[in-house]
Amino acid sequence: MKGTNLGEFEELVLLIVVAKPEEAYSVAIAKELERITGRKVVHSVVHASLSRLLKKGLVDSKMGAATAERGGRRKRMYTISADGRKALEMAKSHRDVLWAMINQQTANA
């Protein structure tokens, strides 16, 4: 299934969802991404990415608490799903295999 494939950006978003579960809503994720990557991250892109993850079933969501800054509106909090965790692990294992190859080459050289 195509749904389990993760784009680079999606992977980052997903990782943040796992890493900061208490802050896992769109605005905070966008800020965190900006802080980590040092790139300008636009909210609409994060939001689109989260919607896609939701559609692929890689995250679950439920409405969280409301705050005054948000004009009394609740935020949608995201949590990783079992499929999501699998997808992350798979992405990591692909990388690990490849890095192992690279390291071996450097060691041989």
Added chain:
Amino acid sequence: MKPIFSPPRWANRFLEWYCKPEMLEDLQGAFFEYYHERIEAGNYKKARWMFVLDVFAHFRPHTINLESQNSQTMLLTHFKVSIRNIRKQRLSSFLNTIGLGSGLACFILIFLWVNKEVNYDTLHEKGDRIYRISNTFKSDSETFSQAPSGPALGAQLDDVFSEVEESSRFLNISERVSVNNRYFFESGLALVDHNFLQIFDFNLIAGNRNSALSNPQSIILTESLAKKYFGDKNPIGESLKIDQIELTVTGLVQDPPETSQMRFNALIPTLIVKQLWNFPSVDERWGGGSFQTYLLVAEGVDPTKLGKDITAFIGEKLAEWAERGMFYEYFLQPLQSIHLESNLRYDYQNGDIRIVMVFIAVAIVILLLACINYINLATANAINRSKEVGIRKVIGAERRQLVLQYLVESFLIVSIAVVIALGLVGLMLPSFQEVTGYEQFELLSLNNIIYLCGIMLVLTLLAGSLPAFLISKVSAIKVIKGNLKSGAQYSLLRKGLVITQFTATVALLISVLVMNDQMSFIEDKDLGMETDGVIHINFRGYDEVREQVNPLRQRLLQLSAVSGVSFVSNSYPVYGLSNSTTDVETGDGDMVTSSIYTLQVDPDFAETLGMKMVAGRFYSRDYKTDSAEAIVINEACIKNFGWKDANDAIGKKFGSEPYLRKVIGVVQDFNFEGLYNQIEPARILPVWNNRHSSMLVKADLSEVRSLYTELEAIWEEMIPTVPFDATFMNEDLKQQYTIVYNFQSIFLVFSFISIVIGCLGLFGLATATTNRRIREVGIRKVLGASVYEILRMINKDFLYLIVIAGVVASPAAYLLMKEWLKIFTYHVSFDVLFIVYALAGALVLTIVTVSVKAYKTATTNPANVLKDE
């Protein structure tokens, strides 16, 4: 800070409208959160705009609610139907998009230009408190207003008047600059006072705003000049020489923006002139002067009153002048009004609010013409659409929905037109930059995009609403019964619109013809001197050149291409001459004091510039007495001093003992101030005391370009310390008319486009008419009408529209052009033939446009047309 929760309501509602309900709360919350943050950051306006941007940035497939809401489904259907319609009616869609697109392109270009013109000097934060102090000089013989004032004003007014917080002078000078033994003639060296950068917010990149100009031996370079002198090296602390004075670079300033009345390449403390011009009293001189003076006044000061107080104050200082009947009346001009509204002597090259208005009018007219096209074509096609409308109504469409359908269609057309327009603007921008002299146009800035969206909306409503309302009015019953009288539908409206269009077209045609006539008149006008093939080398009177005058002349005359060399003193008869007073013997034998323009030249001058003598002779090296006792004058003097004729002028006395001179020759009038002005009396004197300042080299026009490089090489060999600064005289002369030339070429392009738009409209209308009459044509053919007769019949309908347009347009164009011609002292008279030409042109255009379509109809086999019945 108290949070303000009021982002733009409409944007919020738009969000609520499009957004999927399950996403709405989260998204809205997110936008409010960002909004709140930006408000906290302190920028309320920005926060509001960013909110709008956020709302639009999230208008994406995954957020848009496609289901459940009926109106949205309808809207989608409208889009679908509109696209089908546009594709079905290829011809009229094509005409519409091209017409609207080119009209819009003109509009955008003019908008860009106007935007520059009206936004001069907006850079300065204290701009609303900055004024330029200008004056009206009054004496017994003349009164005129001028921009510059005496240098003491800028130096002292801030000390004298408590209302004046700061005052600074500004004057651009040209000097020889030497940097590490390289020499440049640099213009745009601005003399300013130490507080200049405290008044004006030019962007200082390096250096201290407050102190960079306090030392008289300092200079602030603009980025481009710093690059020219020092490359990529940090210029701060480097030194350079202006004339013999050594200055240290203490600052680096960004080049002033294009929309700054003050343009400069470097800033130098005014005090340098104490040394540079040997002018120690520069801070004390109240009268005369060539400095612009800017004042930063305190909050709440009445500029009119301050002007009067300054007038009174300086009146006392210049009491001696008042005794001789001369005084200054000072007035304050708001900084930001100067570019468009100030028109004084010795002012900057300012814009003109009237020209801005003309162009705004032209832009709107062109856009209206394009809209009219759209309306024309849409109503002409109404007959085809009325069946569609009838059926829709029968099925149950409300009128509101039909109107929306049409508006969506025109919105689509307008959108395509915008794309075409942007493409056209992209194509035309380089030449537009050249013509307007502005280089930095930000076509797609945030503001412009917002304006563009606004214009799209206005255009959609303007062009789309009339057809939408008219067409949706069709009665369903009539359509279904098939007795819809389609022929005359809206034909009056369409005719009216075509007349409007062609009135504009004919008026523009006439204007273009008159402008062309005037400009070729200027080019061909006998200036009284031969300027083609003359190179002007300005060496600004440096001694290194003065010592070499004779060797230079001999060396250059040896070149085969050179036919004449003449040295002159501040007398280049292109930029105008200096004016002074002298005693002259009149026709009655009295001596009167009169003001007269003066040239100082060597004996080769007349021959080099091909001037003709009306009487007597020019100076000659064979007459030793010439230099002290002779004078040559121009023809204008004869009338001015009441002499009988040119021969009578010979021997008349000029000046007074011991400098008395007698006229030895009268030279034919020559234009020394451009064709805007009348030729005034002028005297030609020998160069005094070897004070040559520039030279003229005459060559054959075909060889002058190659000669230029040759001259440069010789110059650098003989006089390495003075830069070679040469120009072509005919180009310098033409330069005076650049503004007019530019105006003309812009006008030409826009007229052309509006004519094309007019023809497109006509073509569309002809299509509709011939389609309507296709059966009539068929029957006529069956009965024996020839193709020619049918063409004539169809054309006749249109020709009288053109005649009406001509009648309206001619007087309007006549009045307009009469005003325009007044700019020139020497101008053509308005030729009535132009009206005839323009009308003939319009007629030919009409006949060709209409006949292209009508011919096809006229040659159709009648059997094909008539078999339906």
